[in-house]
Amino acid sequence: MHIAVIVPTYNEKENLRPLVEQLLALPIEIQVIVVDDNSPDGTGAIADELAANNSHVRVIHRPGKLGLGTAYIAGFKAALSMGADRILTMDADFSHNPRYVPHLVTKSREADLVIGSRYVRGGDTRYCTLPRKALSWGANTFAKTVLWLQAMDCTAGFRCYRREVLESIDLDTIFSNGYSFLIEMLYRVQRRGWRVAEVPIIFENRRRGASKISRQEIMRAMYTVVRLGIERLSGSAPTPVASRQR
Ligand SMILES: Nc1nc2c(ncn2[C@@H]2O[C@H](COP(=O)(O)OP(=O)(O)OP(=O)(O)O)[C@@H](O)[C@H]2O)c(=O)[nH]1
Ligand SMILES: [Mg+2]
Numbered sequence: 001m002h003i004a005v006i007v008p009t010y011n012e013k014e015n016l017r018p019l020v021e022q023l024l025a026l027p028i029e030i031q032v033i034v035v036d037d038n039s040p041d042g043t044g045a046i047a048d049e050l051a052a053n054n055s056h057v058r059v060i061h062r063p064g065k066l067g068l069g070t071a072y073i074a075g076f077k078a079a080l081s082m083g084a085d086r087i088l089t090m091d092a093d094f095s096h097n098p099r100y101v102p103h104l105v106t107k108s109r110e111a112d113l114v115i116g117s118r119y120v121r122g123g124d125t126r127y128c129t130l131p132r133k134a135l136s137w138g139a140n141t142f143a144k145t146v147l148w149l150q151a152m153d154c155t156a157g158f159r160c161y162r163r164e165v166l167e168s169i170d171l172d173t174i175f176s177n178g179y180s181f182l183i184e185m186l187y188r189v190q191r192r193g194w195r196v197a198e199v200p201i202i203f204e205n206r207r208r209g210a211s212k213i214s215r216q217e218i219m220r221a222m223y224t225v226v227r228l229g230i231e232r233l234s235g236s237a238p239t240p241v242a243s244r245q246r
Contacts, residue, residue, distance in 0.1 A: 003030045004084035006075030012092040013041045014208040022098040035060045035071040069181030088160045093206035096158040104160035111197030116158030122200030143183045146229040178217045180224035
């Protein structure tokens, strides 16, 4: 099985090298795809150096900070064209510990999208401030209520998609870009009837580098949920194809 792990980066110079080293040391063979948005701190050069020394690392350079959603899409397209069967996404800041990657991949035998989840039994968060926990809880509750999302952790970026799932979604029509991209993807996956499962993870707040979540991102995420909620009520969403393709 060909496994690709997409790591979007923006100013992650302290984190990227140890993260990639830990990913490549896992007992399963993976291809790492770094998507760097011309990070001012030189993360892109570190990624190039890692790629030069290991054929299991590939780098996509984009000219500037174009947002998390399009970074994932660029990574998805590269992974699909490389023939990946499982496509994972994770943050570069060690909030998503690489040791969980094999758990997500194993669970993907019985599910089409697997989420590394803080909010199922055995999952938790560490070193997160109260405002950060409240933000996550509020975003999850709002998205779940409006969109009837079945997962417990709808905003998690630690995921494993089966290739067919990404192939079934027209990635170029995904409207949201920043963090709300995760909510929109989950919504589209669920609407298409794919099986979604969660495995518990301990989410650790980043220790190095800075968060990129801004007030504007939060407003955009709320807008995405409302927009998709209107789409859901108006019945204009695509009909499920999953049962045919599985
Ligand atoms: N390529 C790219 N990567 C991004 C962009 N914005 C964020 N990232 C990366 O996406 C991942 C998640 O961003 P974070 O800032 O850690 O956001 P978060 O994990 O939701 O929030 P914190 O818990 O505060 O860290 C990290 O690996 C970032 O470097 C972007 O515009 N482009
Ligand atoms: Mg983070």
